[in-house]
Amino acid sequence: xxxxxxxxxxxxxxxxxxxxxxxxxxxxxxxxxxxxxxxxxxxxxxxxxxxxxxxxxxxxxxxxxxxxxxxxxxxxxxxxxxxxxxxxxxxxxxxxxxxxxxxxxxxxxxxxxxxxxxxxxxxxxxxxxxxxxxxxxxxxxxxxxxxxxxxxxxxxxxxxxxxxxxxxxxxxxxxxxxxxxxxxxxxxxxxxxxxxxxxxxxxxxxxxxxxxxxxxxxxxxxxxxxxxxxxxxxxxxxxxxxxxxxxxxxxxx
Amino acid sequence: xxxxxxxxxxxxxxxxxxxxxxxxxxxxxxxxxxxxxxxxxxxxxxxxxxxxxxxxxxxxxxxxxxxxxxxxxxxxxxxxxxxxxxxxxxxxxxxxxxxxxxxxxxxxxxxxxxxxxxxxxxxxxxxxxxxxxxxxxxxxxxxxxxxxxxxxxxxxxxxxxxxxxxxxxxxxxxxxxxxxxxxxxxxxxxxxxxxxxxxxxxxxxxxxxxxxxxxxxxxxxxxxxxxxxxxxxxxxxxxxxxxxxxxxxxxxx
Numbered sequence: 001x002x003x004x005x006x007x008x009x010x011x012x013x014x015x016x017x018x019x020x021x022x023x024x025x026x027x028x029x030x031x032x033x034x035x036x037x038x039x040x041x042x043x044x045x046x047x048x049x050x051x052x053x054x055x056x057x058x059x060x061x062x063x064x065x066x067x068x069x070x071x072x073x074x075x076x077x078x079x080x081x082x083x084x085x086x087x088x089x090x091x092x093x094x095x096x097x098x099x100x101x102x103x104x105x106x107x108x109x110x111x112x113x114x115x116x117x118x119x120x121x122x123x124x125x126x127x128x129x130x131x132x133x134x135x136x137x138x139x140x141x142x143x144x145x146x147x148x149x150x151x152x153x154x155x156x157x158x159x160x161x162x163x164x165x166x167x168x169x170x171x172x173x174x175x176x177x178x179x180x181x182x183x184x185x186x187x188x189x190x191x192x193x194x195x196x197x198x199x200x201x202x203x204x205x206x207x208x209x210x211x212x213x214x215x216x217x218x219x220x221x222x223x224x225x226x227x228x229x230x231x232x233x234x235x236x237x238x239x240x241x242x243x244x245x246x247x248x249x250x251x252x253x
Numbered sequence: 254x255x256x257x258x259x260x261x262x263x264x265x266x267x268x269x270x271x272x273x274x275x276x277x278x279x280x281x282x283x284x285x286x287x288x289x290x291x292x293x294x295x296x297x298x299x300x301x302x303x304x305x306x307x308x309x310x311x312x313x314x315x316x317x318x319x320x321x322x323x324x325x326x327x328x329x330x331x332x333x334x335x336x337x338x339x340x341x342x343x344x345x346x347x348x349x350x351x352x353x354x355x356x357x358x359x360x361x362x363x364x365x366x367x368x369x370x371x372x373x374x375x376x377x378x379x380x381x382x383x384x385x386x387x388x389x390x391x392x393x394x395x396x397x398x399x400x401x402x403x404x405x406x407x408x409x410x411x412x413x414x415x416x417x418x419x420x421x422x423x424x425x426x427x428x429x430x431x432x433x434x435x436x437x438x439x440x441x442x443x444x445x446x447x448x449x450x451x452x453x454x455x456x457x458x459x460x461x462x463x464x465x466x467x468x469x470x471x472x473x474x475x476x477x478x479x480x481x482x483x484x485x486x487x488x489x490x491x492x493x494x495x496x497x498x499x500x501x502x503x504x505x506x
Contacts, residue, residue, distance in 0.1 A: 026347065030354045031440040066319035069351050087348075087355040094279065095340075095348045098322050100426065101283045102340040109424045116373045116427065120365075171362045173353065174369065177430060187284045 017052040021060035024050065029069070029084065040070065040082040067091060089176045096180030107188070110181065111238045117178040118162065118234060119227040122214065124169030126223035133168035134219055140164060141211050144204075154204060155190040159183060161211055165218070192241035203240055210236070270305040274313035277303065282322070282337065293323065293335040320344060342429045349433030360441070363434065364491045370431040371415065371487060372480045375467065377422030379476035386421035387472055393417060394464050400454075407457060408443040412436060414464055418471070445494035456493055463489070 028034040040046065043061070047054040061082055064070045068091035070082050100110055125133070140161040144154055159182060166178035193200055210233035217226035281287040293299065296314070300307040314335055317323045321344035323335050353363055378386070393414040397407060412435060419431035446453055463486040470479035 026351065030350050030437060032354070032444075036355055062315065063319035066316035067348060067351065069355065084355070087352050089356070092348060092352045092356075095320060095345060097283050098279065098320065099340050099345045099429070101285070102289055102322065102337065103342070103345075103425065103429075105426050109426050112373075112377075112424050113426045113430070116369065120369045124365075171365055172356065173358050173362050173366045173434075176352070176356075177366070181426075184283060191285075 017050075017056035018059040018063070021046070021050055021052060021056055022063055025060065025064060025070075034084050036084055036086045038084045040084070042081075067095075089172070089179075092176050093180035093183060096177065097184045100181060100184035107242075110185065111234065114178075114181050114185065115231050115234050117174065117181055118165070118230050120171075120174055121166040121169040121178045122218060122226045122230045123223040124171055124174065125165045126218045126221050126226045128170040129168040129218060133164065134215075136164050137161060137168070137215055137218075141208070141215060144208055144211065147201075149204075151190060151193040151200065155186060155193060158189075158207065158211075159186050165214075189237070189241060192244045195244040196240070199244075203237075207233075207237060270303075270309035271312040271316070274299070274303055274305060274309055275316055278313065278317060278322075287337050289337055289339045291337045293337070295334075320348075342425070342432075345429050346433035346436060349430065350437045353434060353437035360495075363438065364487065367431075367434050367438065368484050368487050370427065370434055371418070371483050373424075373427055374419040374422040374431045375471060375479045375483045376476040377424055377427065378418045379471045379474050379479045381423040382421040382471060386417065387468075389417050390414060390421070390468055390471075394461070394468060397457075397461055397464065404443060404446045404453065408439060408446060411442075411460065411464075412439050418467075421471075442490070442494060445497050448497040449493070452497075456490075460486075460490060 025034065025040070034040075040061070041049065043054050043057050047057045050057070061070060065072070065082075068085065068087050071085040072081055072083075129137075140157050143149070144157045144161070149157070162182045163179050166175040166182070169175055169178075193203075196203055210229065214226055214229045214233060217223075217229055278287070278293070287293075293314070294302065296307050296310050300310045303310070314323060318325070318335075321338065321340050324338040325334055325336075382390075393410050396402070397410045397414070402410070415435045416432050419428040419435070422428055422431075446456075449456055463482065467479055467482045467486060470476075470482055
C-alpha cells in the first residue's frame, strides 16, 4: 500500500508515548503493512490518530531516522514527507559492532558466534563464490604475504579477507551478521597482535597458511573441509589472543 | 578510563560532520577506549575538540541516544552528562527486525539464517539448559496443546518456545540474533497460518509434535539430534508457508 488507512492507526493509550509510537510504526513495518517507500502520515495527523502529542511523534520519527528506518522526503513540508527507507546493511553492522563492544559479552560468546557465522559463510562461499570473488580473496592473501606489512594493515587485510568470504556466501543477512561480528573483533585482535610482541611474525605466518588452506578448500567447492579449517583458524588465533590478552577486563567477564 | 583524554579527540576534517562525529565516537567505543559508564565531553567541548558545530555534535548525540548507545545522565546540564550506556538486547533485536523487514532479503536467506542460528541455539541449550529452562519450555508446549488456541496466540507461544530455547543456549549474542530473526518471522508465519485455512489444524498438530521431539532430544542432552529436528521443523513449516503464501511480493524476491 502507498497510503496507510485510518484503521491501522490505533490510539496510543499508555505512557512513554514516544516509544509507543515507535512500537506501533515498527509493528506496521514488521507486519509488512508499511513497506519501503511508503509515506507516513504527517506529524499533526499521526499525533491526532495516535492521540499523543506532536512532540512525541517528532521524537519517535527522529529516533527512527537515526536508525535509518525512515527518511524525510526531499522538499516535503514540516507536516508530511517521512518515508520508510530501505535500511542499509551499514546500519545493522554498526549497531552490531556497538552491541558487541558495549553489551559486555564474555569474549568466548563472541568467538562462538563468529565460528557459527563464518562456518555458514564459508560453506555458502564454497558453493556460490564467483571467479571475481575468488580473485579478490587471492589478492588479499597476496597483500598479506608482504613480510614488511605492519600489524595495523595486516589486521585490515585479514578483516577484508573474512568479509570477502562472507560476501561471497551470497546470503546478505548472514553476511551482514558475519561482517559485524568480525569487525567488532578487529580492534581486540589488533591489540592482541601488538601484545604478542616478537612472536607476531610466526603467528602471522600461521594465519597466512590458515587463510590459504581455507581458500583452497573453498575454491575446490569443499564446504565441509572449508568449515573445519575456518573453525580451527578462528579458535586457534583466539587461543593465541587469549594467552596474549593483557586487559582481562576487556573480555567482559 | 572514566574521563576521555584530550589526545583521543582528533578534529573532524571532512564534511557530513554529524556522521563523522558518530564515526569517531564509535571508533573509541569499538576500540574499548570509551566503555559503559564513561562520560562524553560536553557538547561545547566536543564541538571545539572535533572542530565541528555544536549542532553537529547535538545531532550525533541524538542519533547515538536513539540507538541506545549513550544516555543523558540524570540531573546533568545541557553541556555535560552524556554517558556511554550498556546497549540493551532489545536495541539489537529491534533493529534486526527492522532490517529483516526492510532490507528486502529473499525470504529463503532469512530461513537459512534462522536454521543456522536455531541449530546453534538448540545445540547450546542441549548442553546448558537448566531445569528452570526446561520447565518453561514444557509449559509453553502445554499451552500450545489447547485445541481451541487461536492462531495469534499459538503463534505467540510458538515464538516464545523458540526464544526460550535461544535463551537456554546461554550465549547472549547468539540468543539476541536468534530471537531477532525468529521475531522478524512472526508476522509472516501468522499470515501463513491464516492463509492455510482449514488445513491449519493438522499443520498445528505437526508443529506440536516437532516441538515435543526437539524438546525430548534437548532434554536428553542430544545436541546433534536436536539440531537435526530443529532444522527439519523450520524447513518443513517454511515449505508449508511458501505453498500457502498468498502475497509473493512479501517474500522480497
